[in-house]
Amino acid sequence: MTENRAGFLRRIRARMRLAWLSATAQAYAPFLGLFIVVTLAIDWLTGFDRGPLVAAITVALFLVSLIVGSVALRISPWDASRAAERGLGAHDVFTTALEFSDPDDGVHRVIQARADELVEKATASQAIPIRADRSKLRQLGTAAALALVLGLLPPLGSAPALSSDLQTALEQEAEQLERIADAVEDADVETSDEIVAELERLAEELRSVETLEQALQALEEAETRLGEQVDSDFLSQKAAVQGLARDLALRPLVDGAPVDATSQLEALASSLDALSEPELAALEDRLSDLAESQAAGNAALSTQLSEAARALGEGELGEAASALQQAAVDQQSGLDGARGQQALTETQGALEGARTRLSGDGLGQGQGGSEGQNDGQAGEGQGSGEGEGQGQGQGRGDGEGEGEGQGGAGQGGQPAGGGGEVTGVAPGDGSAQGQGGPGSVGAGDGQDHDSDVATAEVFSPIEEGAISDLLQVDIEGGAGEGDILGRADAPTARGDSIVPYAQVLPEYLNQAADALGELQLPPSMRGIVQTYFDLLASDAR
């Protein structure tokens, strides 16, 4: 065999290894794909959770086996010759030349010459083509597609993936909780640490939940945990603290002292010596009354106040001062406790609001409202507000409020209470109060009331010194006009109490901003309020 032909057969062998690798891969790839699909299916069905790893290891082993197998493949000269002549369509030239190589035989020489001649024109790639079995490749492709689908599917029995809307809502709620946590931290109340920790943990949990139910459950559990920290007599404490503060603000214990109760008690303790006997007697009574009012909500304070009253009655000003000092401390302690408890309840309210928004109804209403129609009739925002009118004047009258819902902007219609109209039915002195009637169904969207905002007039209590409206009262059963009995701050059609909406809107906006900054406003309502005033502001412009 010539060196040229020997080299050709070596190249044929190398090419055959590659062809073997390719063919074997194609032969077993569908089974491999099936195995992977089954593995991933088991993973999907049972939560085996090792399917991808098993699949990756199997593929790696398969590839390694292929490479090792192709290297270890035994290819005889006859195999290489036969493969080459079949691939080239050379009709047994190489195998015959391999077998018949007697240089003394003329036929053998011709056979050798023909084989060498063929080698000159042929290449190994022509002789051993690498073929792709389309059916096998299709099977492999199908298996790969199935594996991909199974890999992407969540485990069977798990909740479906969160929708983008819900994910966004959860993220918003988490951010809102973090803002509340920051506010609580800034407030620095007794329960700040617990509340902040709870809210931060809850925010993280909301970001990692897989279902809406999990989010709602987390909110509810957090709400419950916070609720467990609220004292059962919180309302009594709050009432006692606030009642004392209000009482002392209206009727200070010491003239010129700060309005807060603690300061007043401290100031009183230091100024007992300056009081006269009658003042001390009055103070004794006052302290006794205050002690009685604090008995339910702040027993410690009540005791100290009683002790102070008793000491005053006995002329023991020193003891009284000491008791008052201790009362100041107890008042401050009660105030701090009430604030902490208040923070807990307000945080509870915030969590409840978040739960409401995340629940199906909350989301559904928001979406429905955005579909409002221009005609103001088909808007889906549901106004349920209550209008409130106020009238003050002489005589008695029943105010009748008229509410008008404002729909749209994805929120339920917000009633804007119209002014109550005083319709006194009998003469007399006093103040007339108009009670707003039920708000009408909110309808329409922002465009629907563009012109209303620009031109609307609203009742605004007149300032002192301005001219109020005349209150005309018809006497029931009378034939003529009623007598004008006096002036009243009433939302009648005349006078300065009816003003353009745009005139009062800035003040409304300021007050709304202040209200939004306070913790007492449930977070669930903040967005509604903010949206409402944003709409009004934009309409007014």
Add this chain to the structure above:
Amino acid sequence: MTTNLEPADLDRYAATATAIETAVGMRIAGQHELIRQTLVGLLAEGHVLLEGVPGLGKTELVKAFSDAIGVRFSRVQFTPDLMPADIVGTQVLEEDESGHRRFQYRAGPVFTNLLLADEINRATPKTQAALLEAMQERHVTVAGETRPLPRPFLVLATQNPIELEGTYPLPEAQLDRFMFKATVNPPTADVLEEILRRTTGGTFPEVPLAADLDAVGAMIAMTPRLPVASHLIRYVSLIIQATHPGGDNATPPVKRYVRWGASPRGAQAIILAGKAAALIEGRPHVTAEDIRWAAPAALRHRLVLGYEATAEGVETDAIIDEVLHSVPEPRPEIRGAP
């Protein structure tokens, strides 16, 4: 034993074969396969059994071959009263000029190069046996004296597949002596048109001398010397084995329809025919394609089908095709290899 052969010799053999086929084709329209099989039989020194209805040009085929290679031609119409002596010749009592009488051997028509034995199945078995013995031994013995037949010697025997009444179908052992059984198919419309054009114009196409006897003799001598690779011999063995219903690689149709498979003579016929085909193509060796080409003609008269095949109308050629399909051509047992 070494053989002298140059590439030019192969080209010359291929040219000679082409010339012979072309010359015969000038007389015989269509039937290219039949012409090739006859030439292969001539070069491999095998005899050919022709099967086809009368009037398909079998006699003209033999005549054309004799004209193309310039050899003697005889035709014997086999009849029931034909005697062996009518084939191989006989001793006749002759009187010379001096009045002396003696037996003189008068050679029969078998002493020729190309012999057409027409409707061989109409002769008695005894007469058939005489011819078949001459075909096998390539000599005849009359009155104790053996007389060799001339070279080349090719018998083309015909069997009429119709009018079987009163015939003596050749027994399997006798059929085995034919290398090929060629089926002469009726001409297609185009071929028939060509036949009419050639034969109804008052003149008959002349067949030129395409090769002399020496050239043909050289090809006949070279044919058995062409080598056959071992895997092809193995291939032929597997094919033959697959025709036996009890063979390891017998297919269900073979097991169901074949009573007796091909004999070793069938394998020899395939190999020799393959060699002759290779030489005709100008190749110095046999290929698997040669084997597959030769197998049907070499096997179709060697398979004995059972009554199931007759009942179900299964043809021998269908069985052979199935066998060739079931026996894979030798190839590397390596996945991905051609």
